[in-house]
Amino acid sequence: MNRTFVFSFLLFPVLVVTAWGQSAADVAARLGYPQLVIHNAKIATMDDDGVNENLGRTVQALAVRDGKILAVGSNAEVRALAGPQTKQLDMQGRLVLPGLVITHEHPNDWMFQEPTAWENSLPLENDLYQVHWLPAGPADDQYKYFWSSLREMTAKAKPGQWIMLNFDRATNLQQGEDTMKFLGGARPQISKESLDEVAPNNPVLIHSGSAMSVINSKALQEIEHVFPGFKEFSVNGTLPLGWESEDVVADFQQRPVGILNRNTIPNIIMKGDYRMEAKLLKASLELWAAYGMTSFASAPYDPVTFQAFSHLDRSGEMPVRFAWGYIGPDFSERTLRTIAGLLGRGTDYMWNIGSWPQTGSSCTTIDAPPQIKQQEQCHFAPGMPAREIVNRIIRTGGRIATMHTDGDKDIGYLLDAIEEESAKAGFTLDDIRAKRQTFDHLDGAPRPDQIPRIKNLGMTLSGQNYYLVNYGGAYKYARDYGEQYTCWIVPRKSLFDAGIKVGWEVDKPVPWLVFQRVLDGMKRLNPRDGKVHCPSEQTSRIVQIKAMTTWGAYYMLREDRIGSLEPGKLADFIVLDRDFFTVPEQEIPNLHVLMTVVGGKTVHLVPSLAKPLGLQPVGPVTWNSMSLPYLAEAKQQ
The missing domain is CATH 2.30.40.10 (Urease, subunit C, domain 1)
Structure with a gap:
């Protein structure tokens, strides 16, 4: 009509x-x-x-x-x-x-990282914990207050009370990433040993202004009490494959650094109280809604966090909609068939859109100096544990979705898995296309010759414009591989020309930069080096807003309900x-x-x-x- x-x-x-x-x-x-x-x-x-x-x-x-x-x-x-x-x-x-429909976001992570949600939903101190953020500012200025703040918190800590001291990224995203230097490197300034010296009797979790944390020996003991042998505990946000091996556990015990808040805070500091976490989660989701987000996709990353989401959904308190991906810990064929049966199922506020085993990695097909190539890893190469699980997800009729990825070589292995395992399972090309297999970020993939293959498989992708303006992404590719390869970073125009629907991400705790990221995707101007990387991949504002609305809904398997303003x-x-x-x-x-x-x-x-x-x-x-x-x-x- x-x-x-x-x-x-x-x-x-x-x-x-x-x-x-x-x-x-x-x-x-x-x-x-x-x-x-x-x-x-x-x-x-x-x-x-x-x-x-x-x-x-x-x-x-x-x-x-x-x-x-x-x-x-x-x-x-x-x-x-x-x-x-x-x-x-x-x-x-x-x-x-x-x-706005954001196809890869982590409000359930950012609630531990940015203070506003916590300050307006939970006490900053109770019998379980005390939490404090350093004064916002450049990384070096924050560090000046670090040890005195930790000593002050330790002096007033109750027996067994957790101490959480966080760097504050405030409004400057790069300031948050710069704080990682204090936790990383061969001789980090903030380590398990240095924390033990100041706080030997209380568990301590230090959160950088980025995603990483470090803990002390007392915190390690608390984690092992809940997760004996560290089984089912995550050091990087997803259960590392082979985590139970003695060398991996020993390495973690020696240098406990990782995305630790995802499991430590809900399970151990909050003692599995999903109702407590739900209060914090609701505040974080309300913050994102205030900047325009009404639906997002991600993984819950922890069973307690999943319970918190479910509690908000059941009680009618979800401020926005959540399309979730399953990330384990069990990847048996029976479990994956069950997850495949849940695909697209749920409520209007919470539904499953797929699963994934481990992040894709940085391996590329590009020739580069040995010191660059030796930093690359391939998680989805044949015979790798993650590849075996990807194979199983595809073979059981599942969908890969909400998965972090990087280099083109690993994406090539992913495409191989989709084609080969689908053939083994007897799936037709129409069956494959109906799944809308995905991968996220577009940080170094797809390369141009992979795009027709992606189109043929009926895939839909998700792209993060931040890789065009940070110290990684386009900046890193120009430095390490050559300027021509920056066209592999979020190649949104090439994918648009091929007729592929691509969603849109922020993927950082800065919802106030949503519209800044729109301009970043349009212009591809990196303020770090002042260069426009691969101008042929620039897009219009219309392409960006369709990625943030109707195409995002398609990624989330909900184009019949969200993404546009139509009757019904x-x-x-x-x-x-x-x-x-x-x-x-x-x-x-x-x-x-x-x-x-x-x-x-x-x-x-x-x-x-x-x-x-x-x-x-x-x-x-x-x-x-x-x-x-x-x-x-x-x-x-």
Whole structure:
């Protein structure tokens, strides 16, 4: 039906009656009036999900009933549906977009790393722990306070109380990564031994401003008490294959550094109390919603964290939607067949989209000096433990999804596995394409000759623009391999030209940089060296926003429910302060989300918009402690 004003197909019989003389108000009275009408807006429905630069229809108004979009159309058409109790909100010409769908994100990690969620959901000190963040600033300035802060916390610590001292990345992402130098290297300044000297009687966890942590001997003892032999405990966020081997355990005991918060905090510090973790998790998800995210994909990384997600879902407290990937610990064929049976199943707020065994690695097919090549690893080469599990996932009818990956050589092995194991299982090409196999990040893959193969297999991918602007990614490839290979870093334009849907990631605890990352993906300008790496892979803002909405929904196996604003779909949308499509490119990073609605429920509303709408502010702008960019200023408006 080629009309601006559209009901869902369920309304067709009533529309026929309307043609015989009933008004739109009569239709609404029969079906139930909408609870909410948004009008006088510029609503980009994003209802063209093709791999093209068409946005689909732009309308003035939408109606919401029972968490779903009832209708979209002109002001007059949609407002005619309103009943006596319908809340009608005049957006005064502002842009409304579908809620942002981020295909690889870790709010369940960032809640341990960035202080705002913790400060507004849990005490900073109780009988179980005390947690403190160093003053924000450059890494060296933070380090000046480190040992005095640790001594002060140790002096007042109760017996058995955990001490968590964190570097603060604040608003500067590079500052957080720079703090890693204190934990790494041959002679780290913060080590198990140096922590033991200051705090021999209390377990200590030190978190860098990046993802890594280090612990002391007392913390090691606490972990082994819960995970004897360290079995099922993760040093890097996924259970390392071969973790039970004596040499791996011994190495960890000697130098306990890794992504330790994922398992240590929920299982040991919080003693498996998923309700406690759920409070922190909810606050972290609300923060991301305040910057526009309404759905995200990732792995829960720990069973207690999975329980926390499930608790929020059951109790109706999930602020956003979570598409999750299974990462073990059991990868037996029976378990993987069960996970394959769960694919796409769940609630509107939490559903499975696949599984994966271990991160892809950095091995490439590029010639480089020996000192570069010897740093590369291939996890998916034939005979490797991770390859055997990938084979099993494919063979049992599963889907690879939410998996971190890097170099093109490992991606080649992944493609081999998809083709070979699918053939062994008797899957047709249509069967393979129906799975929508994936890999994430696009940090060094795919290389150009892999793209037709990916297209043929019906894959959908997920790309992270941060690799275009950090010290890794394009910068590293230009330095180590040559400028021509920077075209292998997030080759979004080549994938677009091939007709492949690619999702969109932030993958860092900086939700306030969402629109900065849009510009980074458009321009590919790396501020570290001032170069535009591979300008032929630059894309338009439309390609970026489709990746953040309709194509992301396709990655998450939910294109029938999220990603666009169409009748019958879930009412997830955001309101911006300015027009994403018309502001000058250099102004895109300065766009702000005034309102976020998930399933028809407002989860974020700033005072400057709440007041003219006759509503109260909602979400993190109402918290007592708020220092994050934009939200701190918005709170005072």
